[in-house]
Amino acid sequence: MSHFVTKLLPAAVILVGATGLGGCASKSFVREQIAPVSQRVDALEARLQETDGTAKAALAEAQAASGQAQNNGQRLDQLNGRVDGVEQRLQAQENRAKRPRN
Structure with missing residues (x-):
């Protein structure tokens, strides 16, 4: 054999062996x-959908609680106004009662 064939032969054997052993996987595999x-x-998709529903x-x-809190804040503002009015009337009555009568 020539020098060229002795170098080419192992490479050809490796190439043929690699392609023969590689093969394709079957559909069932x-x-x-x-x-x-x-x-x-x-x-995981089922759990994700469940978590998404919970979220x-x-x-x-x-959002409902936020709306309710906003309504409660408005009601408190109204009540504060009413309490301020009552306090002013009470203060006015006390001031009239403290004035000396002539």
């Missing part, structure tokens, strides 16, 4: 390997 991952993804419900409750 791929399905078997993907099945556990697919099941985990499905479970949306919590947001709705928080």
Whole structure:
């Protein structure tokens, strides 16, 4: 054999062996390997939807509470105005009562 063939022969054997052993995976093999991952993804999607629903419900409750707090603040402002008016009338009555009568 020539020097060129002796160098080329091992490379050719490795190339033929690699392509022959590599092969393609069958559909059933791929399905078997993907099945556990697919099941985990499905479970995570279900949990994500549940969490999303919980978050949306919590947001709705928080918005309702915010509206109620705003209403309560307005009512407190009104009551403060009424209390101020009552205090002013009371103070005026006390001032009239303290004036000496002639």
